Amino acid sequence: MSSDTQARPHPKFSELPLDPSHPPHSAWGLWGMNDELGTLNHLTPERTTEAAKEIKTGIRVGLNWPLEQMDYAGESFRQVLKHEIYELGKNMNDDRLTFNTQTSSQWDGLRHWGFDDGRFYNGLTQEEILGNKTSKLGVHAWAKQGIVGRGVLIDFVSYAARKGIKYDPLDNYAIPLDVAKKITEEGNVQFRAGDIILLRTGFTAAFETATLSTKQAIMNKSPFQYPGLESTLEVLAFLWDTQIAAVASDCPGFEAWPPSPQPMHQILLSGFGMPIGEIFDLEELAKECERQKRWTFFFTSQVLNVKGGVASPPNAIAIF
Numbered sequence: 001m002s003s004d005t006q007a008r009p010h011p012k013f014s015e016l017p018l019d020p021s022h023p024p025h026s027a028w029g030l031w032g033m034n035d036e037l038g039t040l041n042h043l044t045p046e047r048t049t050e051a052a053k054e055i056k057t058g059i060r061v062g063l064n065w066p067l068e069q070m071d072y073a074g075e076s077f078r079q080v081l082k083h084e085i086y087e088l089g090k091n092m093n094d095d096r097l098t099f100n101t102q103t104s105s106q107w108d109g110l111r112h113w114g115f116d117d118g119r120f121y122n123g124l125t126q127e128e129i130l131g132n133k134t135s136k137l138g139v140h141a142w143a144k145q146g147i148v149g150r151g152v153l154i155d156f157v158s159y160a161a162r163k164g165i166k167y168d169p170l171d172n173y174a175i176p177l178d179v180a181k182k183i184t185e186e187g188n189v190q191f192r193a194g195d196i197i198l199l200r201t202g203f204t205a206a207f208e209t210a211t212l213s214t215k216q217a218i219m220n221k222s223p224f225q226y227p228g229l230e231s232t233l234e235v236l237a238f239l240w241d242t243q244i245a246a247v248a249s250d251c252p253g254f255e256a257w258p259p260s261p262q263p264m265h266q267i268l269l270s271g272f273g274m275p276i277g278e279i280f281d282l283e284e285l286a287k288e289c290e291r292q293k294r295w296t297f298f299f300t301s302q303v304l305n306v307k308g309g310v311a312s313p314p315n316a317i318a319i320f
Contacts, residue, residue, distance in 0.1 A: 038273015
C-alpha cells in the first residue's frame, strides 16, 4: 500500500469527490495526494493471503492473448507487433519486439486517459506527462508489488448462451449491471473488497476467426464499437462501494463502446485510480471455471517495469 495511506473510512461513492475542487466522482487524496496505486491499495497483504486459499488444484491458466493476434489495428491508429529474429553471433540469436502496448492484452495505466481538463489521478497534468517533468503514475509504480488477489470471472458469453440472448461480440452491446450480478449469484460468488473482476464478452474469440475485411470494418468504424458492461453511475458506485481493486475484460475496453452519456474510462482511471485490463484471453479460463464449477481463483499479474509507462502487457495467470 502507499506510504501515504490515510487512516480513514472508505467513503461511499455518493460522498465523492472528497474535495469540491476535484473532478466529479474522483477519490483524490483518499490514500494521500502522492499515491500512485489508487484502488490497488485494496490489495492488502491480508487480502492476498486470503486470496491464496483459492489455490486448491494447482491448475494454471495464462490470460495473455498472443501479442501478434491483433494483426490489424486501423490504418494509422496503432502499430501491430513487429518481431525480428537476428543472429548475434555464430548460432546465437536475439530477437527484437516493437509493439504498441494497447494492441493485445494490457493494463491501462493511470497515465492513459485523463479528465477533459487535462488532469489525471491526484492532479497530475497532461503537460507534466508530455513534458517528461515527472515519472509519477507510470506503470513502474505497480511493478513493485504486482497486481495479486482474488479474481472473479463474470462469464456473459455462457450466460447469454443459456438464456438465449443474441448479440454480436464484435459490435456494441451493453451488459446491464443487474445481469452481471445475476451471473455471479448463479455461480455462488459474493464479492469481496480487493476482488479483481474479469468480464468475458467473446470479443477476442470472435476477432480471431474474423476475416481481414471484417477486422478492417470493425477497427475503422467511427466510433469504434464493442460489447462491455453498461456505462452508468450505478456501475461506478458498485465498483467503488464494493472496493474492487481492478477490472478487466476480453474486449478493447471494459464498458461497452461507444459509451452512454456517462463514460466510465476517465473516472475509473483518473478518478478512482483503478486499473482497466483490456483484450485479456479468457477462453480457457471460462472452460476451467466451468469444469471446476467455480468462478473465483487466485490472480497474479506483473506489469513491465518501465519508468513512466502508460500501459503494459499484464503477464497474468489464474491459478485454481
